[in-house]
Amino acid sequence: MASLLHAARMPEGGSRATAVWLVSGRRESDHTRAAYIRDVGWWVAWCLATGVDAGSPSTTAADVYMAELKASGLARATVGRRVAAVSSWYTYLVRKQCVAVNPFDGAERPRLDTSTSTTRGMSREQMSALLAHAAQHETARTHALLWLMFATAGRIGSVLAARVQDLDQDRGHQVIDLTVKGGTTKRFVVPPAALAAIHAYLAERGHPEDGLLFVTRTGRALGQPYAWKLVNRVSHAAGIAFKISPHSFRHSAITIALTDGRPLHVVQDFAGHADPRTTRRYDRARESLDRSPAYELAASVTLVPQHPAPIPHNVPSGGD
Template identity: 40%
Template sequence: MTALVPRQSAEVSTHRHDPRDDWPDEARKLRVQLVELYGDRDPLPTVAGAWCARQRSRHTRTAYARNFLRWEAYARSGGIHPLDAKLPLADAYANHLALRPGRKQGSLLSPSAVAQALAAAGSFYTYAVRVEAIPADPFASVDRPRIDADYSPTEGMLPAETEKLIATARDWAPRSYALVALLYLLGPRIDEVLALNADQLGYDRGHHTLPLRLKGGKRKRVPLPPLAYDALITYLGDRREGPLFQTETGARWTQPQVWTHLRVLAKHAGIPQAATMKPHMLRHAFITDSLDAKVPLQDVQDAAGHSDSRTTQRYNRRRRQLDNHPAYTLAAGLAERLQPEGDQRG
């Protein structure tokens, strides 16, 4: 703890550099939120901020901070300081998450969402033990939900539906078309695209490129096919500064804004699942359509940034679980047997 919290001493210059100023934005924001609750002298804000700052990607820092604040609020509601938490409270929190409503009214948090929340809390306490802020991790023995590797809440689209969405975006606005084209043709995660700046457009051995920062902090240069590049250039015009995708005020386009916009586009395109449309559906389409087009699994895996080919294959298996479900065969036979005699429908 002494290495994390600056010592209060009259001998220390007031102009001395505070290492916490070098934290990423997500870590500094988390610390500020906790200082408002616990004050600047409590060790929790600094320990939590330092833990958040150690995460490699902005996406992970954001998710961990959000999940930590969920746990902190639960502990505080029971009158327990998070650094004083013990296993019984951690077990109670796991039960609370399993019974907590999700985004859809009447539904519960998915097992993966519960697992992610518990993993974030466990990660924090592993770090807290390491820096000697607490003696033991209260989440070390908490049971985690079993995750079905082949299940995903992401709904897929038929190729024809994807084409309708892209055509609608093209007719809607240049920014809409550029975004949807990139999401489908490159298959990136939405945070990877929104983190880009306009001056990051590159050129390498005949390819127009963009540098994506993948999950886990890895960097990868990806090529822009002509359709995506033309859509992007049409949107950008001569602009080569600021966020790659920005609002009318010049601010970076945010994920909530993109989710809302995609649902508007999907509704106009007549997509059945327009109300639940999200950017990951286009990544899903990129993977399944690439595999359908006989692109080698290794190439699709590499493009998707999956460290394990089994992750890429799961997209295919989930699709086939629907396409090849025996319910269709049984229903066809039943419909034939239930057809009235003399009915000669073709």
């Protein structure tokens, strides 16, 4: 990153401030920091290719960059994320007086559809089939990994960073502490089926007491590219016709919990979402007529007649 900034004519003070920016705020985790480096790197590389001075870019340059991102066919969410990362970077550099202005300040960013999640999730039946297939035909490590991804709705980076010593007990619950988005630690319940899969895997490894929970045969950390290939291979073998990602397990866990009627605030806390609107994106049944409160509302205000209803004039009151 430093060499790229130097090539883009960023002043030395700006490079030093960038190093501080990358380890501050919400960029404490390695995964988040790497994402910000990539997004800022795209902008700096564009500056180099177009002759723009990254240390004093114009708002016009920022507008052209956003237009080219949109024209490249990238998803609106990807464009928005890249622009947000660069804007955050320049905001910090302005505060440290390393640059004069943030060229992305006030720019019209792409409008995002916040009502639904674009991640492809699995139904309850598909998730059951996938886990059953993994139990019968895959390694103990794969079975345990898939179960923990689903049971915690954990992001793949958090699950792969889990350590054996993170498994514990709390008030009668089997739990695991995972490092979540933002670098904080969150405690998750590990249900019996997931715990059994993990114990089977650890028994195969000789019951290690510490170190990474999921490792290769040589004891090295599993990488995210491996996890992407793994979940697609296993899902295909389990009869799932569409392509999924590790995030599909998180998506599926949240969606199933909401479909089962768990309160929104409970699922929000489980997922670790700061904003309940993010959790609502996973609620695929939110428009279901079966959930409509109309019947209960009507019943709550319907008055029981206190006197017999009057007989209409055109209806005989008695006799033949």
